[in-house]
Amino acid sequence: MDYSLILKNVAKHIHLTSGEQEVFTSMLKEKEIKRKAFYLKENEICPDSVFVCRGCLRSYTVDTEGFEHVLQFAPPDWWIADMYSLISQKPGTLNIDALEDSVVLLLSRKEQEQLFIQVPSFERFFRILTEKSLVANRQRVLDSLSLTAQEKFELFCQHYPTLIDRLPQKQIASYIGVTPEFLSKVKAAYFKSGETTYKDR
Numbered sequence: 001m002d003y004s005l006i007l008k009n010v011a012k013h014i015h016l017t018s019g020e021q022e023v024f025t026s027m028l029k030e031k032e033i034k035r036k037a038f039y040l041k042e043n044e045i046c047p048d049s050v051f052v053c054r055g056c057l058r059s060y061t062v063d064t065e066g067f068e069h070v071l072q073f074a075p076p077d078w079w080i081a082d083m084y085s086l087i088s089q090k091p092g093t094l095n096i097d098a099l100e101d102s103v104v105l106l107l108s109r110k111e112q113e114q115l116f117i118q119v120p121s122f123e124r125f126f127r128i129l130t131e132k133s134l135v136a137n138r139q140r141v142l143d144s145l146s147l148t149a150q151e152k153f154e155l156f157c158q159h160y161p162t163l164i165d166r167l168p169q170k171q172i173a174s175y176i177g178v179t180p181e182f183l184s185k186v187k188a189a190y191f192k193s194g195e196t197t198y199k200d201r
Contacts, residue, residue: 055102
């Protein structure tokens with residue numbers, strides 16, 4: 001297994017010696033997830049932090065009327081999990097499945113706790129991931145209340161530039177919170193103008 005992608009991801013926030021890298025990678029488990037297959041279902045306990053090496057995963061909820069609401073996409077070099085369930089080890093509210101045939105690396109909660117003991121700097125790494133997740137979730141709520149559909153699409157393009165042409169329009173529409181038909185109009189206006197009205201934060 002090639003661990004270069006996940007080690008580069010970790011190196012963005014902490015420095016590891018070669019020995020610490022070996023400790024970390026020895027705790028990872030590789031898993032293949034076929035397109036449309038679930039990694040996690042609502043009301044299950046999230047056992048792992050998931051790092052995507054190939055493919056694309058998503059997390060989403062389903063409302064009482066059966067409509068899906070996508071909270072996050074995870075292309076290669078992204079982490080994904082039900083953070084509440086992972087930390088509390090209680091049943092969660094998210095579904096996580098694969099939009100493409102995917103290969104992921106799993107770090108179980110148990111192994112993560114052991115990693116904190118053997119390589120203490122990983123406490124900082126996962127604290128950063130958790131803080132970023134909390135901030136992103138809060139900002140998603142605020143954006144849903146205050147931004148137009150075009151501004152939400154512009155943000156999607158900033159966050160997920162590799163997914164603009166890869167994902168079905170239905171998935172992007174679910175993430176933004178509009179119908180696929182309305183998204184078609186938003187995309188057309190966005191690419192026709194060649195300009196964005198919503199700047200990076």
